[in-house]
Amino acid sequence: MPSFFRNKRLIVLLVSIILLVALIGFSLRERDNISLPEQFIKDIVGFGQNIASKPASFVQGGFDSVQDLLNTYNENKKLKTRLEELALLQTQVTDLTRDNEALREQTNVEGDIRDYSTTNATVIARNPEQWQDTIIIDKGQVNGIEADMAVQTAGGMIGRVKDTGQFTSTVELLSARNSVNRVSALFQAEEENIYGLVEGFDTERGELMVKKIPFDVPIEVGSKVITSGLGGVFPKGLLIGEVTEVSSDEYGLTQTAYVDPAANLYDIEHVMVLERAAVGADEIEAEAEEDEE
Amino acid sequence: MIRFVLPLIGIVIFYSESIFATFSPIEAAGDTRLLVPHFLVVFLLFLSFYYNRNTSYIYAFVFGLMYDVFFTGVLGIYMFLFPLLIYISALIFRLIYQNIVINGLVTLIMIALLEWIVYQFYLLIGIADMNVQAFLNHRLYSTLLFNAAFILIAAYPFKQWMSAVRFRQLED
Numbered sequence: 191m192p193s194f195f196r197n198k199r200l201i202v203l204l205v206s207i208i209l210l211v212a213l214i215g216f217s218l219r220e221r222d223n224i225s226l227p228e229q230f231i232k233d234i235v236g237f238g239q240n241i242a243s244k245p246a247s248f249v250q251g252g253f254d255s256v257q258d259l260l261n262t263y264n265e266n267k268k269l270k271t272r273l274e275e276l277a278l279l280q281t282q283v284t285d286l287t288r289d290n291e292a293l294r295e296q297t298n299v300e301g302d303i304r305d306y307s308t309t310n311a312t313v314i315a316r317n318p319e320q321w322q323d324t325i326i327i328d329k330g331q332v333n334g335i336e337a338d339m340a341v342q343t344a345g346g347m348i349g350r351v352k353d354t355g356q357f358t359s360t361v362e363l364l365s366a367r368n369s370v371n372r373v374s375a376l377f378q379a380e381e382e383n384i385y386g387l388v389e390g391f392d393t394e395r396g397e398l399m400v401k402k403i404p405f406d407v408p409i410e411v412g413s414k415v416i417t418s419g420l421g422g423v424f425p426k427g428l429l430i431g432e433v434t435e436v437s438s439d440e441y442g443l444t445q446t447a448y449v450d451p452a453a454n455l456y457d458i459e460h461v462m463v464l465e466r467a468a469v470g471a472d473e474i475e476a477e478a479e480e481d482e483e
Numbered sequence: 484m485i486r487f488v489l490p491l492i493g494i495v496i497f498y499s500e501s502i503f504a505t506f507s508p509i510e511a512a513g514d515t516r517l518l519v520p521h522f523l524v525v526f527l528l529f530l531s532f533y534y535n536r537n538t539s540y541i542y543a544f545v546f547g548l549m550y551d552v553f554f555t556g557v558l559g560i561y562m563f564l565f566p567l568l569i570y571i572s573a574l575i576f577r578l579i580y581q582n583i584v585i586n587g588l589v590t591l592i593m594i595a596l597l598e599w600i601v602y603q604f605y606l607l608i609g610i611a612d613m614n615v616q617a618f619l620n621h622r623l624y625s626t627l628l629f630n631a632a633f634i635l636i637a638a639y640p641f642k643q644w645m646s647a648v649r650f651r652q653l654e655d
Contacts, residue, residue: 228558317554
């Protein structure tokens with residue numbers, strides 16, 4: 191085999207293919223957060239991205255405000271009609287919140303999976319290759335952001351934190367195709383709650399697919415979908431979207447609902463990262479293990 | 484000072500990609516089209532054409548690694564593919580004569596090749612689920628047009644800058 195080893199190019203190619211496979215295997219395995227060298231590179235690149243995104247967002251903001259100005263008259267008309275409804279709704283909400291608090295105190299229920307604390311962040315980049323729907327935000331571990339926190343805009347939930355660096359974090363949008371990207375969802379129906387799992391995104395329709403819904407419950411088109419909080423990670427009650435169509439799956443055992451996302455998943459500027467106040471199953475288990483020791 | 488010109492241009496282009504990506508997707512010709520900026524590939528290939536091929540391998544490797552870590556999270560793909568594209572284009576130019584128009588065309592072909600390899604790869608590991616027809620209609624054609632526009636604008640300045648830097652360094 192002397193001629194084989196003399197071919198330098200072939201050796202380089204083979205070694206780099208082996209390296210490539212090893213690296214990809216390393217980065218695709220299940221892991222809580224990225225490794226230290228990756229975080230290091232991410233922080234350096236993220237620092238530059240932070241600077242680079244400032245003038246860009248400034249210019250974009252200028253265009254947006256001109257457009258806003260042109261739309262103001264129409265929006266104003268629409269908003270005025272809704273203002274009266276809003277006042278009524280607000281008094282109802284305050285009343286119900288007080289009522290809820292009082293009842294909770296009476297029954298000694300502590301901790302609510304609806305509670306969360308928020309961190310505001312700005313989007314500094316979007317994945318340019320656009321195969322995976324991820325965005326990068328300007329807050330990281332130093333701001334208390336951890337992997338798997340829920341992320342939402344004013345419109346509704348948009349995704350979860352995939353990994354974090356010191357100063358930046360990557361957010362995976364709901365539209366990303368990923369087998370671990372599952373959100374436990376709840377349909378707000380008249381009589382009872384119906385549960386399902388957000389699994390995947392229909393790119394043709396631009397809508398989320400909520401699967402694993404029992405086949406015998408009727409779901410109305412137009413009903414709202416929120417997070418159920420039962421996955422143990424996200425808080426309850428974040429708006430996901432609205433049902434547009436319901437169909438049974440290929441075997442007829444479960445139903446699939448198409449859900450139009452409430453938040454715009456393409457044009458995102460400012461987001462809120464939510465930390466759930468109530469502890470999840472993982473943390474309870476970890477604490478229990480510590481106690482045993 | 485002249486030594487920092489090319490890395491600086493590279494870094495600006497690296498960051499500009501993610502900013503241009505915010506324009507995508509657009510509605511054109513009655514359908515949703517993705518515009519994927521591959522300005523970095525244009526820069527790296529022109530670097531290998533007009534500056535120095537060995538240096539461009541190093542640039543390709545470093546920028547590929549940054550791209551993988553910061554954007555995709557799947558290590559190794561672009562880090563491996565950027566140098567590979569430079570190598571393949573060098574093989575092509577053993578057969579045909581080089582001028583700026585041919586360089587632009589070859590760069591465009593390399594971008595198509597990159598998109599195709601990444602598509603096949605993501606199909607394999609389950610990140611992409613487009614069929615070939617959707618890939619061509621929604622992604623490849625619009626991406627090639629978008630990048631062709633960039634090449635039209637940037638090819639001549641790239642050539643001038645890179646030749647100038649090379650000339651200066653040869654003088655020293």
